[in-house]
Amino acid sequence: xxxxxxxxxxxxxxxxxxxxxxxxxxxxxxxxxxxxxxxxxxxxxxxxxxxxxxxxxxxxxxxxxxxxxxxxxxxxxxxxxxxxxxxxxxxxxxxxxxxxxxxxxxxxxxxxxxxxxxxxxxxxxxxxxxxxxxxxxxxxxxxxxxxxxxxxxxxxxxxxxxxxxxxxxxxxxxxxxxxxxxxxxxxxxxxxxxxxxxxxxxxxxxxxxxxxxxxxxxxxxxxxxxxxxxxxxxxxxxxxxxxxxxxxxxxxxxxxxxxxxxxxxxxxxxxxxxxxxxxxxxxxxxxxxxxxxxxxxxxxxxxxxxxxxxxxxxxxxxxxxxxxxxxxxxxxxxxxxxxxxxxxxxxxxxxxxxxxxxxxxxxxxxxxxxxxxxxxxxxxxxxxxxxxxxxxxxxxxxxxxxxxxxxxxxxxxxxxxxx
Numbered sequence: 001x002x003x004x005x006x007x008x009x010x011x012x013x014x015x016x017x018x019x020x021x022x023x024x025x026x027x028x029x030x031x032x033x034x035x036x037x038x039x040x041x042x043x044x045x046x047x048x049x050x051x052x053x054x055x056x057x058x059x060x061x062x063x064x065x066x067x068x069x070x071x072x073x074x075x076x077x078x079x080x081x082x083x084x085x086x087x088x089x090x091x092x093x094x095x096x097x098x099x100x101x102x103x104x105x106x107x108x109x110x111x112x113x114x115x116x117x118x119x120x121x122x123x124x125x126x127x128x129x130x131x132x133x134x135x136x137x138x139x140x141x142x143x144x145x146x147x148x149x150x151x152x153x154x155x156x157x158x159x160x161x162x163x164x165x166x167x168x169x170x171x172x173x174x175x176x177x178x179x180x181x182x183x184x185x186x187x188x189x190x191x192x193x194x195x196x197x198x199x200x201x202x203x204x205x206x207x208x209x210x211x212x213x214x215x216x217x218x219x220x221x222x223x224x225x226x227x228x229x230x231x232x233x234x235x236x237x238x239x240x241x242x243x244x245x246x247x248x249x250x251x252x253x254x255x256x257x258x259x260x261x262x263x264x265x266x267x268x269x270x271x272x273x274x275x276x277x278x279x280x281x282x283x284x285x286x287x288x289x290x291x292x293x294x295x296x297x298x299x300x301x302x303x304x305x306x307x308x309x310x311x312x313x314x315x316x317x318x319x320x321x322x323x324x325x326x327x328x329x330x331x332x333x334x335x336x337x338x339x340x341x342x343x344x345x346x347x348x349x350x351x352x353x354x355x356x357x358x359x360x361x362x363x364x365x366x367x368x369x370x371x372x373x374x375x376x377x378x379x380x381x382x383x384x385x386x387x388x389x390x391x392x393x394x395x396x397x398x399x400x401x402x403x404x405x406x407x408x409x410x411x412x413x414x415x416x417x418x419x
Contacts, residue, residue, distance in 0.1 A: 057379040060370035062334055063318050067362035070311040072243065072349050078234025078256070078304040080296045083288070084200045084226040090116065091193040093216040096209055103207040107198040107224065114209065114221060118194035125187035132180030139177050142170040202226040225298055230291040232256050232267065234304040235282035241272075243308035244285060248272045254287035257303040258295055265289055265296065269306060311348060314356040321366040322347065322355055331360060332367035332374050340367060342376040 094116040101113050149163045198204075205223040215221065232254070236244050248269050255264040267289035276283045287304070289296055296302065322345070323330045329347050332340045345359035360366065367374055374380060 057381040058373035060380045062365040070314040070356045071307045075305045078232045080300040082298045086224045096213045109201045111198045114196040116194040121191040128183040128187045135176045139173040228291040255305040320368040334365045
């Protein structure tokens with residue numbers, strides 16, 4: 001009897017517990033619907049999965065746009081070339097009698113370099129002069145004969161034909177004397193080939209000629225290269241051609257950066273080639289440099305830098321602020337309310353880590369770091385080193401901090417009290 005009573009009471013308690021559980025679940029569901037919080041699942045607080053509020057401000061680093069004059073500079077590699085270089089060769093086949101210079105020596109214009117054996121040329125000159133003297137004596141005799149024949153024909157002692165014959169001989173002898181004079185000049189020129197002098201001032205190269213060497217016109221004796229002044233030849237992209245031509249008209253300064261020298265060497269742009277290379281799209285330019293200390297050497301590669309024009313009063317921003325997008329270049333500009341707006345800009349010139357742009361005013365703040373987290377029209381916040389402070393001195397609440405989490409915890413407590 002007692003066992004039956006216990007079993008009955010147990011059944012009643014189970015039914016009451018089930019009814020209480022059903023009523024509790026229904027009350028939680030109604031309260032969640034009224035407060036906008038999802039109902040609990042399996043006794044777990046589903047409020048943790050509540051929809052968050054607005055997106056958090058992006059952490060960024062800003063820089064102010066600056067106004068300055070920006071020089072447009074073309075910096076390319078060039079090569080040093082001599083303004084004058086002479087390959088000295090003999091004009092006649094002869095034997096070297098004396099070498100007056102040493103290899104690597106600096107020479108002046110007109111300085112004696114080599115002397116050839118001139119004895120045959122001296123003999124030829126003497127022979128030509130003797131022939132000239134003989135013909136000049138014959139010419140003088142014919143002139144006297146012609147004068148006497150004119151006197152005799154005037155007295156009718158000789159026929160006029162005799163005078164004409166004498167005149168013909170006289171004219172022929174004058175031509176012979178003129179030929180003799182030309183032969184003397186030719187012998188003098190040949191004799192001049194026996195001495196070789198420097199046609200320009202410069203530095204001579206290797207000398208492989210010694211006394212007694214037989215030389216001929218096909219053999220190069222030495223090369224003389226002018227070193228001061230000297231030139232640097234360099235290619236310029238054809239996109240800068242018009243600026244380069246304007247710079248050449250004003251003899252713009254060109255800098256040459258030479259390895260081992262602290263300061264660049266400065267010269268003047270004086271030549272732009274008349275043709276653009278169609279294969280590589282460049283035009284060849286040349287600048288002249290004073291080279292008294294031989295800082296530049298022919299054939300040497302140097303880095304050249306020429307300022308073709310200057311952008312006056314340009315707005316300059318860091319290159320890190322530029323975003324290359326499908327619709328062009330853009331930057332994020334941040335106003336006083338820490339709101340970022342994407343703005344299209346036009347890049348005018350890039351130099352180093354800076355860019356001259358059009359579309360941003362000097363003094364405006366642009367984003368240089370953290371652009372990937374910024375959305376146009378969204379809020380931003382500075383990094384920890386420059387985070388703005390509230391009027392009371394407390395820092396702005398950041399996502400994940402205690403200040404930002406507290407409201408959600410308070411709503412959960414209120415909800416539990418209502419249920």
